[in-house]
Amino acid sequence: MVAILTTADRIVVQGLTRRFEPDGEPLSLTPSRIADVRIRGGGAGWATAGAMILDAVASRLDLRTTDGTALSLTVMTGDGVLGTAGGGETQRAGVEALGRWFAAHAADGA
DSSP states (O other): OEEEEOOOOOEEEEETTTTTTTTTTOOOEEEGGGGEEEEEEESSSSSSSSHHHHHEEEEEEEEEEESOOEEEEEEEEOOOTTTTTTTTHHHHHHHHHHHHHHHTTTGOOO
C-alpha cells in the first residue's frame, strides 16, 4: 500500500504498512525524473469477471523513472460499485489531483 502526494513540482510516493505507517524512504519525483507513464484499467482487460469489476472502479498507473525504477500502482477512483470501500470522495479527489499534476507537467516530460 502507498500514499501519493502531489505538490506543485513533484509527486511523492510513500510505502505504507498495514497500519498506515511509513514503510521505507519516500520516492520524490519531479517531471524530469519520470521517463514513461502509462494509465490503463485496473483489471487490465476483461479476462475474468473480477477484472471487469476492477476496470470499473480502479486504474493502473505504470510509471518508470529515468534511473530505471518501475512502479505499478492501482488507484481506486472512489466511484462505482465499490466506491465507498475504495475511499469514496476523498479517494476520487486524490486521483483527480494526480491527473491534474500529470496534465500540468505533460510538456515537462512527465
